[in-house]
Amino acid sequence: MESNNSKELLLLGLPESGKTTYLTALDEVLNENTAKGGLISDGLSGNRAAMLRNKTEWVSGRSVQRTERLSAEPCVLRVHDPVTGVKVSLSVPDLSGETFNDQWSNRTWTTDYRKQVQRIDGLLLFVTALTAGSLQPIQNGVPLAASTSQPWNPTLSSAQVKLVDLLQFIAKARMTHALPVAVIISAWDVVLGTPFDGVPRNYLERHWSLLAQFLTARSKTFPLAVFGVSAQGGETGDPNLLAIHEPAERVFICDENGRSGDLTLPIRWALSLSDSSIRRK
Numbered sequence: 657m658e659s660n661n662s663k664e665l666l667l668l669g670l671p672e673s674g675k676t677t678y679l680t681a682l683d684e685v686l687n688e689n690t691a692k693g694g695l696i697s698d699g700l701s702g703n704r705a706a707m708l709r710n711k712t713e714w715v716s717g718r719s720v721q722r723t724e725r726l727s728a729e730p731c732v733l734r735v736h737d738p739v740t741g742v743k744v745s746l747s748v749p750d751l752s753g754e755t756f757n758d759q760w761s762n763r764t765w766t767t768d769y770r771k772q773v774q775r776i777d778g779l780l781l782f783v784t785a786l787t788a789g790s791l792q793p794i795q796n797g798v799p800l801a802a803s804t805s806q807p808w809n810p811t812l813s814s815a816q817v818k819l820v821d822l823l824q825f826i827a828k829a830r831m832t833h834a835l836p837v838a839v840i841i842s843a844w845d846v847v848l849g850t851p852f853d854g855v856p857r858n859y860l861e862r863h864w865s866l867l868a869q870f871l872t873a874r875s876k877t878f879p880l881a882v883f884g885v886s887a888q889g890g891e892t893g894d895p896n897l898l899a900i901h902e903p904a905e906r907v908f909i910c911d912e913n914g915r916s917g918d919l920t921l922p923i924r925w926a927l928s929l930s931d932s933s934i935r936r937k
């Protein structure tokens with residue numbers, strides 16, 4: 657591969673699915689070179705104002721700001737794969753989850769977004785372990801009086817119904833051009849100690865069953881890998897986290913092969929950059 661190789665990724669996820677937190681933690685892991693054997697930073701580039709704002713919150717153990725609809729400043733990460741020597745410039749726009757909600761509700765997307773979807777090399781698809789995917793709870797058990805019932809609003813639909821629909825749009829736009837999909841289950845710290853600990857694919861099949869079935873059935877179009885990621889390392893403000901001196905050491909990622917701090921793993925896998933197996937801490 658050429659040393660000025662450029663690759664483009666799309667982070668797709670509904671509001672509060674963990675996209676910005678992951679991108680912020682990834683930037684820190686790259687810069688601090690804590691992804692042992694994974695990708696490392698090859699210098700900073702692009703407009704880093706938004707990244708630096710988020711970094712301040714993230715380092716202090718607070719939630720990053722919600723991303724606003726029009727604030728998609730393109731994030732470019734220049735990385736280097738120490739195993740193969742390949743250098744890659746990664747374009748990773750951080751779109752607001754509301755833009756994906758709008759796409760579902762209004763059945764429209766911009767021409768720029770359609771073109772972007774046609775040329776991307778990999779998709780990082782975010783779902784969160786903080787809220788239910790398959791069966792969202794009913795708000796309360798009291799039947800509504802006819803006079804108080806609200807008209808149906810598409811934004812109230814199940815998250816996984818929306819995600820499958822968004823993926824179908826992408827498949828149609830790309831015709832037969834396959835797209836590797838790395839599903840990132842964010843806030844994986846809340847899954848630790850449960851029967852799904854260490855098996856994110858089983859978690860997806862159980863809690864996001866429609867999405868898992870769709871991706872498995874369309875595996876030629878969407879080759880699939882599933883990762884559990886804790887890009888915060890735990891709950892916001894957890895004193896045990898704040899006690900870890902180097903913030904990049906708070907994070908972890910896991911798949912069926914184990915756990916490590918290498919948040920670059922889904923990217924290495926999606927772009928077939930090098931051996932994409934997990935390297936333990």
Ligand SMILES: Nc1nc2c(ncn2[C@@H]2O[C@H](COP(=O)(O)OP(=O)(O)OP(=O)(O)O)[C@@H](O)[C@H]2O)c(=O)[nH]1
Binds near residue numbers: 670722752846
């Ligand atoms: N416990 C825990 N919470 C997390 C983790 N990562 C993200 N969160 C929480 O998840 C929420 C949403 O995170 P964001 O990164 O802002 O999500 P987003 O997808 O960028 O959201 P939009 O900007 O609205 O599209 C925040 O309240 C975070 O604190 C994690 O690793 N662990």
Ligand SMILES: [Mg+2]
Binds near residue numbers: 675676677721722723
């Ligand atoms: Mg965001």
